[in-house]
Amino acid sequence: MQSSVKFLKHKGWHQTGIIALIGGIYFIGSMILSFDNAKGLLSVPKAFNWLFVNFRPTASSVEYLPRIWQKLIQTVLLAISSTVVAAIVSMFVALIGSKVTGVNGYVQVIVRGIASFFRNIPLVAWSMILLFSFKQSDFTGFLALLLMSIGYLIRAFMEIIEDEASETMMALKATGASYFQVIFQAVLPQILPSVLSWILYMVENNVRDATLVGILTGTGIGFIFDVYYKSFRFDAAGMTVLAIIFVVIVLETISNQIRRIIL
Amino acid sequence: MLEVKKLRKSYEKDRPALTDISFNIKPGTFVAIIGPSGAGKTTILRSLNQLIKDDGGQILLDGNDIRTANKMELRKYRRQIGMVFQNYNLVERLTVIENVLHGRLGYKSTIAGVFGRYTQQEKEEAVSLLKKVGLENFALQRCSELSGGQKQRVGIARSLIQHPKVILCDEPIASLDPASAQNVMELLKELTEEYNLICIANLHQINMAKKYADQIIGIRKGQLVFDEDADSLSEDVLRTLYDQEITKELK
Numbered sequence: 340m341q342s343s344v345k346f347l348k349h350k351g352w353h354q355t356g357i358i359a360l361i362g363g364i365y366f367i368g369s370m371i372l373s374f375d376n377a378k379g380l381l382s383v384p385k386a387f388n389w390l391f392v393n394f395r396p397t398a399s400s401v402e403y404l405p406r407i408w409q410k411l412i413q414t415v416l417l418a419i420s421s422t423v424v425a426a427i428v429s430m431f432v433a434l435i436g437s438k439v440t441g442v443n444g445y446v447q448v449i450v451r452g453i454a455s456f457f458r459n460i461p462l463v464a465w466s467m468i469l470l471f472s473f474k475q476s477d478f479t480g481f482l483a484l485l486l487m488s489i490g491y492l493i494r495a496f497m498e499i500i501e502d503e504a505s506e507t508m509m510a511l512k513a514t515g516a517s518y519f520q521v522i523f524q525a526v527l528p529q530i531l532p533s534v535l536s537w538i539l540y541m542v543e544n545n546v547r548d549a550t551l552v553g554i555l556t557g558t559g560i561g562f563i564f565d566v567y568y569k570s571f572r573f574d575a576a577g578m579t580v581l582a583i584i585f586v587v588i589v590l591e592t593i594s595n596q597i598r599r600i601i602l
Numbered sequence: 603m604l605e606v607k608k609l610r611k612s613y614e615k616d617r618p619a620l621t622d623i624s625f626n627i628k629p630g631t632f633v634a635i636i637g638p639s640g641a642g643k644t645t646i647l648r649s650l651n652q653l654i655k656d657d658g659g660q661i662l663l664d665g666n667d668i669r670t671a672n673k674m675e676l677r678k679y680r681r682q683i684g685m686v687f688q689n690y691n692l693v694e695r696l697t698v699i700e701n702v703l704h705g706r707l708g709y710k711s712t713i714a715g716v717f718g719r720y721t722q723q724e725k726e727e728a729v730s731l732l733k734k735v736g737l738e739n740f741a742l743q744r745c746s747e748l749s750g751g752q753k754q755r756v757g758i759a760r761s762l763i764q765h766p767k768v769i770l771c772d773e774p775i776a777s778l779d780p781a782s783a784q785n786v787m788e789l790l791k792e793l794t795e796e797y798n799l800i801c802i803a804n805l806h807q808i809n810m811a812k813k814y815a816d817q818i819i820g821i822r823k824g825q826l827v828f829d830e831d832a833d834s835l836s837e838d839v840l841r842t843l844y845d846q847e848i849t850k851e852l853k
Contacts, residue, residue: 506687506689506691507691507692507693509653509687509691510685510687510691510692510704510757510760511704511707512653512680513651513653513680513683513684513685513770514680514681514684514685514704514705514707514708514760514761514764515676515677515678515679515680515681515707515708515709515764516677516704516707516708516715517677517707517712517715519712519715519716520707520710520712520715520716522716523715523716523717523718524693524704524707524715524716524718525693525704528693528695528696529693529694529695531695532695
């Protein structure tokens with residue numbers, strides 16, 4: 340009793356100490372950088388005001404819409420196609436790499452290594468590297484998104500298989516079913532909802548990322564934003580951003596609906 | 603006839619999980635394996651269909667050693683040995699009848715199995731087995747919609763459609779309420795007699811073991827300490843098995 344009271348008291352001191360430490364680091368940091376807190380705070384409304392005045396689409400920016408729309412659809416299709424291809428590749432790799440359905444220990448280690456390699460190179464770096472080899476084209480953007488998605492999906496699919504399929508897999512193995520029968524009759528049907536949910540998430544994510552990749556590789560909606568921005572047509576750039584936000588929200592709503600039905 | 607001779611297994615060096623387990627079971631016998639958690643009950647059960655590879659001994663099903671079988675032969679043995687699990691291990695998203703038909707996969711070619719092509723005869727048998735376990739009205743429901751007791755009966759139907767000689771039950775009633783548990787035990791007992799099966803169940807409920815089993819095997823720290831008719835299970839035996847007084851379970 341006595342010791343648990345003591346423990347809680349100690350814990351309270353610890354928390355106070357940590358908060359004080361974080362605050363202290365902030366103040367020392369702003370002193371070193373000679374960052375004026377008050378001035379910084381005051382400039383926030385001013386900055387937003389500028390943003391609002393310059394980026395606000397005007398009546399004349401509506402004429403940009405068809406072009407924006409065309410590029411946006413191109414970007415969404417790019418995101419969807421890269422995710423679908425990534426999902427097919429990743430499912431195959433995850434099946435031979437997971438602990439329950441995997442081939443053997445060595446393959447598992449290699450697959451994990453490949454997945455984490457693709458995942459841990461930032462998307463920006465992928466785009467730049469691929470840009471040199473594949474030049475400025477939609478295919479470059481497709482590849483950058485594909486490699487990144489593969490890294491994430493392999494890892495996610497392996498964990499889904501290990502969490503959700505091991506028990507049914509054992510049951511079917513015990514009936515004398517062969518490896519491929521077990522995969523198609525037990526593992527795949529069992530993991531399907533979680534897998535679809537991940538694919539939908541990845542599509543949403545890739546639409547957002549495709550914008551950035553587009554700026555870097557000169558394709559899709561990212562490119563058009565870049566062009567408007569750099570030619571000081573801020574109203575058109577603002578229109579582009581609004582269009583992207585609109586599409587992302589629509590996609591998210593659709594995929595949430597699909598999720599509700601399948602899960 | 604199932605004969606197990608000097609079965610050995612250790613997961614770590616010098617720490618045997620099973621030491622020289624031997625027992626015989628005649629067809630038409632319901633056997634309960636009892637003993638404390640970690641004694642090796644599950645290891646025995648899973649060695650019997652080689653889901654766990656043991657280290658040595660013999661497992662003879664009608665005189666043929668399962669342990670020395672190659673991959674193709676093992677498939678043939680496994681289809682004669684049904685298995686029922688504590689967590690049912692059904693494909694929850696599929697319908698009841700699809701789960702029952704999974705029991706036929708061991709008899710099918712890989713291609714037919716992969717695409718789930720079953721014959722008319724197999725489908726009819728699945729329906730009649732569902733009738734037998736009392737689920738004829740649930741055939742087209744998803745398994746995720748069933749209660750625990752119903753799921754376990756689907757599991758039993760899945761093992762029966764294998765036309766098994768042996769059914770292994772790994773804690774079949776551990777996740778069930780008392781009423782469902784009793785129904786499942788009664789069903790297993792009935793089927794054992796009707797199909798002249800060897801039914802082996804790992805149990806923690808000693809009263810259930812005593813009530814339904816014909817033969818009881820007691821395992822303690824990987825060693826066989828009891829193997830006799832259910833009637834000869836006494837308080838003394840239970841004391842050695844569990845290292846403490848267990849009296850009320852026998853009433």
